[in-house]
Amino acid sequence: MNAVTGFGRPSFVATPAVEFATSRVASYIAAHDFAHPTLVMDVDAVERQFNALSDGLMTRTGRAHIHYAVKANPHPAIIERLVGLGSGFDAASRGEIELVLGQGADVDHVSFGNTIKKASDIRFAHHAGVTLFAADAEEELDKIAENAPGTRVYIRVIVDNEEADWPLSRKFGCAADKVMTLLGRARDLGLIPFGLSFHVGSQTRQARMWTGTLDQVAAIWHRANEAGFGLQLLNIGGGFPAFYGEDIQHPTSYAAEVMGLIADRFGDVPQIMAEPGRSMVADCGAIAAEVILVSKKSEDDLHRWVYLDIGKFSGLAETMDEAIRYQFVTSRDGDETGACVLAGPSCDSADVLYEKRPIQLPVTLRAGDKIIIRNCGAYTTTYSSVGFNGFPPLDQIVI
Ligand SMILES: *Cc1c(COP(=O)(O)O)cnc(C)c1O
Numbered sequence: 001m002n003a004v005t006g007f008g009r010p011s012f013v014a015t016p017a018v019e020f021a022t023s024r025v026a027s028y029i030a031a032h033d034f035a036h037p038t039l040v041m042d043v044d045a046v047e048r049q050f051n052a053l054s055d056g057l058m059t060r061t062g063r064a065h066i067h068y069a070v071k072a073n074p075h076p077a078i079i080e081r082l083v084g085l086g087s088g089f090d091a092a093s094r095g096e097i098e099l100v101l102g103q104g105a106d107v108d109h110v111s112f113g114n115t116i117k118k119a120s121d122i123r124f125a126h127h128a129g130v131t132l133f134a135a136d137a138e139e140e141l142d143k144i145a146e147n148a149p150g151t152r153v154y155i156r157v158i159v160d161n162e163e164a165d166w167p168l169s170r171k172f173g174c175a176a177d178k179v180m181t182l183l184g185r186a187r188d189l190g191l192i193p194f195g196l197s198f199h200v201g202s203q204t205r206q207a208r209m210w211t212g213t214l215d216q217v218a219a220i221w222h223r224a225n226e227a228g229f230g231l232q233l234l235n236i237g238g239g240f241p242a243f244y245g246e247d248i249q250h251p252t253s254y255a256a257e258v259m260g261l262i263a264d265r266f267g268d269v270p271q272i273m274a275e276p277g278r279s280m281v282a283d284c285g286a287i288a289a290e291v292i293l294v295s296k297k298s299e300d301d302l303h304r305w306v307y308l309d310i311g312k313f314s315g316l317a318e319t320m321d322e323a324i325r326y327q328f329v330t331s332r333d334g335d336e337t338g339a340c341v342l343a344g345p346s347c348d349s350a351d352v353l354y355e356k357r358p359i360q361l362p363v364t365l366r367a368g369d370k371i372i373i374r375n376c377g378a379y380t381t382t383y384s385s386v387g388f389n390g391f392p393p394l395d396q397i398v399i
Pocket of ligand 1: 069071072090113114199201202203237238239240275276277278279
């Protein structure tokens with residue numbers, strides 16, 4: 001259920017980084033007025049989250065280098081901070097490559113991880129000096145061979161990921177029986193078949209949930225090496241969780257446990273890279289929003305409808321299927337609560353955030369009240385439409 005607490009007094013605390021971020025962000029929001037919904041990000045908290053993850057990824061049993069998944073939150077101040085910390089970057093487009101290089105990222109630590117790339121973007125990346133590309137299909141390898149000849153490629157493997165809250169199955173990757181064909185084709189095309197990648201599914205809450213996925217990928221890894229490919233790189237993708245109300249492990253122990261599971265199954269791997277997106281930024285920011293209307297649809301309606309000035313099309317797309325359940329904080333917390341259907345402001349009936357599982361909000365809540373949506377630093381600004389219905393895109397302030 002949703003935590004309803006006073007400003008700056010979070011009832012759930014996932015990590016020390018979160019605790020600090022929440023209070024600093026919360027006091028900033030409490031002290032300011034916002035004309036539009038605004039994401040307030042604490043970039044120092046991003047640094048702590050990076051360090052916490054890195055500590056877990058650098059263990060006795062192996063070292064994984066972080067390539068931040070830029071799409072989670074591409075604010076230049078965040079990229080710049082991560083560049084300073086020595087992070088690598090997983091870019092999905094020409095625009096993301098330009099962004100990270102513009103902030104000073106070392107091109108040797110930039111990978112082009114989207115398996116669906118335009119030929120012209122591959123050519124751009126190649127000329128910019130990027131030498132590591134993802135693929136999951138013959139035609140993609142042909143494009144890479146033509147536009148970035150001789151480069152390194154890793155093959156993305158499809159995995160079952162029923163454990164994740166936000167699965168990434170089906171669209172990306174190829175089945176085990178195709179991996180060998182693609183590695184062979186890459187070699188025949190003069191590319192370097194460098195490794196394998198997978199994504200366990202976003203918001204995989206516990207490290208032990210990786211076990212089934214790692215078993216599947218390890219079987220393919222060993223088969224490829226028995227076939228003589230001598231793979232160098234295991235790209236373990238993202239999936240590291242943020243705190244949305246359900247218990248999660250501390251990022252360091254989570255990452256260390258994943259590294260242990262990898263060591264058990266893969267043995268010595270020359271290079272491992274991880275691509276956290278959500279866990280790097282989600283807990284480091286909150287959105288300041290406003291209640292526009294509280295109403296009932298009939299005199300005996302059991303639920304109130306609460307309409308906010310932010311919705312599915314202005315940053316909260318991950319409420320799709322009510323998959324990600326955000327936490328709300330209001331200045332009336334402590335008052336009696338009641339069940340609400342929560343909806344956005346646009347004139348689209350799909351713009352309902354939580355209805356199947358209504359949320360609890362104070363019965364005293366009314367139009368004009370400020371409402372904070374916690375742990376919104378990932379996948380919000382990037383999912384915001386440009387001006388649907390005349391509502392501006394989600395603002396962002398980095399403190
Ligand atoms: C989106 C994405 C990630 C980040 O996933 P999170 O679950 O947010 O950590 C990592 N790798 C790839 C290839 C992605 O597309």
